[in-house]
Every structure is written in structure tokens, then in C-alpha cells.
Amino acid sequence: MSLSLYIDILGTIAFAISGVLTAFKKKMDFFGIFIIAFVTAVGGGTLRDVLISANIGWMRNTTFIYVIMGATVFGLLFRRQLGYLRKSLFLFDTIGIALYTVIGVEKGLAAAYPPITCIALGTLSACFGGVIRDILCNEIPIIFRKEIYATACILGGLAYFLLLKTTLSSTLIVILSGLVVIAVRLSAVIFKLSLPSLYRSENT
């Protein structure tokens, strides 16, 4: 089993549990919670694959369906204890979005899309599961309001294309641009950074 598959599974678990928690707050039943966990985990990649007419991963490789089922049951049983796992889940989530960003960029490149479209595909792979989760839960998507997430993915995607102009090996480019995503997201959370507000100077 490759490292990227490990990271993918950890990221899937973190995404699914974030779905479980959002759905639980909305008082959904087990089926609803599972579906929200599912779309949070695979929604971004599925939308990417529909846009580029690629095969949708989870439909052939059922591992992820079982991982999400397991994460849903785990998340429901231990939801009171999840606070203790918050740092681990945040870490899984962060390396997860780094992986999904790079996978999205590389899938775009493989289909010969222009760099800016590839960066969009990477960002979408990492972020739109959460967008679909929030829409299904009747909320304005959180990343449209506080978007540490998306900026990290965009900068990681930009790093990928800058590094592509160097003589670095493709493995190193993947790792370094993934680390950019992780570094930006971690710094943003540690130093409580966010985009400059557009609303400060106004009375509302």
C-alpha cells in the first residue's frame, strides 16, 4: 500500500467525520449523516472527475465507501470524545487537502488543461466536498466566509507550477507543493490569519 493511499484514507476519515459532526448538529438520521459524510469525503473529487470526464474513483474502488461507513459509525459512537482527537483530525484534514490539491493539479495536467484550470481543479478537489456538505445542510459554505483552506490550496497549486520550471524531480515537486499547502494552512491556524476583511470599515 503506497504512502499516498494511506494519506488519502486518513484524509477521507477526517473529511467524513467533519461531515458527521455537521449533519449531527442538523439532527439528521443515520442515513442522512452517512450521506453527508460521504459527499464531504468524495464530493470534491467527484465534481472534478465530472468536469474533466474522468472515471470517478469511489465508484470502482469501494475501499472508500467502507472507510466512510466506518468513519461515520466511529464518529457517531465517539462524538463526545472527538474533542480529544481534534488535533489529529486537523492534521489528517490538512495533509488530506494537500494530497487532494496535488492530485487535482496532476489530473488536470494529464488532460492537458492550462495551469490556471489545473490549480482550480486542485482547489476544487480539496474544498468542494465541504461546499456540498454545507449546501445539503442548508448553510452558506464556510469556506466562502473564512477561507484559510482555499488560499492554501491555491498557493500550493501555484508552487507546483513554479517548481515545474526548475530541474527538480516530479516526486520532489509533489512533496514540496503539498508542503506549501500544509505550511500555509498550519500558519493560518496557528497565527489566526485570514484574508483582510472587506467589511471592517462599514456599518452593518
Added chain:
Amino acid sequence: MSLSLYIDILGTIAFAISGVLTAFKKKMDFFGIFIIAFVTAVGGGTLRDVLISANIGWMRNTTFIYVIMGATVFGLLFRRQLGYLRKSLFLFDTIGIALYTVIGVEKGLAAAYPPITCIALGTLSACFGGVIRDILCNEIPIIFRKEIYATACILGGLAYFLLLKTTLSSTLIVILSGLVVIAVRLSAVIFKLSLPSLYRSENT
């Protein structure tokens, strides 16, 4: 005209009218009501066909567009009298989801997807028209809260794959797994069954 086409049209009418009633409560105009009726009726199948890259039925076979137009006009004109038809509409809806579940499973099988993906495709065909309806009406999808619907479809899909291991003819498998969907849904409504609540023991 085959029996399955008859059932499909009856199911489409029941789905469309459920869309009309939801949209009417939201004070939409005629165009909005028609669109909600339309996505309720064909949304699940359309999403399924996008996911498996199949041709989308209603785009070539316009019968369903006219059926939905007719159901919209009928639903609006007779909305005060629809209470009298409630049992018929419920029956059409129930045999409709049985048909859509089996169609979804068989479309998945034809494209060689694994059984669990086929069951997901069947459930999605039957249930996601209603999900899209509720999102467009700015509601949390009803089946994520009270999901008699989805469980019936999942059990029907499971029955399909269990029966596939027997020596029964394919026609009989289709009919029996469809009857499972109908039986589960009818029992759930008659005996007021629902999934065990996850929220009972908590103060909220």
C-alpha cells in the same frame, strides 16, 4: 407500451406533483413550480446518468417533459383536491421508487460497477430528485431526517444481489426486489417505523 413504461410515467407524475406542492408552499411562480416538478421527477436519474456517463433519458425521449408539464398544470389546478388522491399518489410514488431503484441497480451492473456502487446508484436514482427539490426550495432534504424512503431502496438493492445468487429468472429477480422496496416502504408508513433516533437521550 410496456409495463415498466407505465410505472415510470405514474412514478413521474407522483414525483412531479410532490415537487409542485413543495414549490407552491414557497410561493414560486409557474416557471419555478415547473422546474421544481421537473428536477424532482428526473433529477435522480439525471445525476445517476452523469455519474456513469450514460445518456440522459429525458433529453432524447421528450415524453417525460410533456408528462411533467401535464402533471404540473394538473397539480396546480387541483391542488385543493389532491388530498383525495393522496393514497393513489403515495402508491404511484412507492411503485415509482421501486422501479427507479431496480433500474439504477441494473444500469450500474450493465456498466460493471461493484454491487455496493450499484445499490448506491439505485438509491440515488430513486431518492435524489427529492434531495435536489429540497435544496432548490432552501430546505434540508427531508430524506436526511426521516428516511423511510432510502432504507427501502437500499434493502431492495441488497435483495437484488442476494436473489442474483439464486437460479431465479432475471424478470423474477427484478419483480421480487422491487416488491421488497414496496413492502418496506408500505410497512414503514403503515406501522410508523423509522430508524432509531440518534437524539432521544439528549437534551437539546
Added chain:
Amino acid sequence: MSLSLYIDILGTIAFAISGVLTAFKKKMDFFGIFIIAFVTAVGGGTLRDVLISANIGWMRNTTFIYVIMGATVFGLLFRRQLGYLRKSLFLFDTIGIALYTVIGVEKGLAAAYPPITCIALGTLSACFGGVIRDILCNEIPIIFRKEIYATACILGGLAYFLLLKTTLSSTLIVILSGLVVIAVRLSAVIFKLSLPSLYRSENT
């Protein structure tokens, strides 16, 4: 640069700015506002292309990504002054939907869909960017409540197929059916027309 590309860019700007204004009211950050501008501008065409399995324009031709970025920045910087541009933006928007309607109809025809499906594709191209915008902003889509927009597109699509039965040149058919969209929309706004309300006679 052809006339239709000019119109397309003006329409894209008008759509993007309508997205900026809606997202700004919801207190989104820059990323959220840009995404809403983006889906408002390209969402309808993207959904159409997914439904007919065509290539998605903005993914290959990045001009539109930059146009939408520019319109987002412009819209944010000059949002207090946009009132002065209201008539121009309304005009851009109106000729934009005329163009998108005709493009949608012609894409449907090129893929040999039946006329009613082509009209649906034209209407969807022109209107569903706004629908996705409203869903992402957690609102019931405005065109489902006050749909001057959609009726104009449907009538323009009908005009296209009526004119197709004449001996007029294809260029003239495009121009005339586009003018029908513009004329209906302008008249509706000037004379404050809307569909007859379904709710007048009821106490609510």
C-alpha cells in the same frame, strides 16, 4: 475578435458583477465572492456542457477566468458607484442571456437533441448560473419567484425553431431569435410585466 465573443465577455462581466453583489451582501470574503462571481458567470454553460457531454469552455479558454477576476475586483472596488452603471449592466446582462440562449439552442441542435430539449438547454445556459449563485448564497433562486428572465429565453428558443421553418439565413435566425429574448426582457422590465400570480386570490 468576433461580435459574439464581445457580447460573451460583456455578458460575463454583467453576470460576474451580479454574483459579486449577491455574495457581498452575504459578507463573504474575497475568495467566496470570486467563486460566486465565477459560478454565476459560467455555471449555466457548465451545467449544459455536462448534460450534453461537451467540453467545458472556460476550462480550455482561460480568457473568461481572467475576465471574471477583473470583474470581481472592479465590482468590489466600485460597488458604491455601480448604481451609475446599472443601466449598462442591465443591458449587458440582457444581450448576454440572448446570446447564451441562442448558443445553448445551437449546441443542442448540433448534438441532434429534439427542439424542446434544445430550448431547455438554451434557457438553462442563460439562467442556471443565477440559480447556482442563489443556492450557494442560501437563497431560493430568484428566477423561480419572478421569472421575466426564463420566459424571455423560452420565447427566444421557440422563435428560433419557428424561424428555422422559414427560408431565412442561419445568421438572421440567430439575430432575430436573440432579439426576441431582448425584446421580451426589456418589455417585461419597462412595463413591469410578470407572469400572472398564482397566489393573489388566497389568504396566506
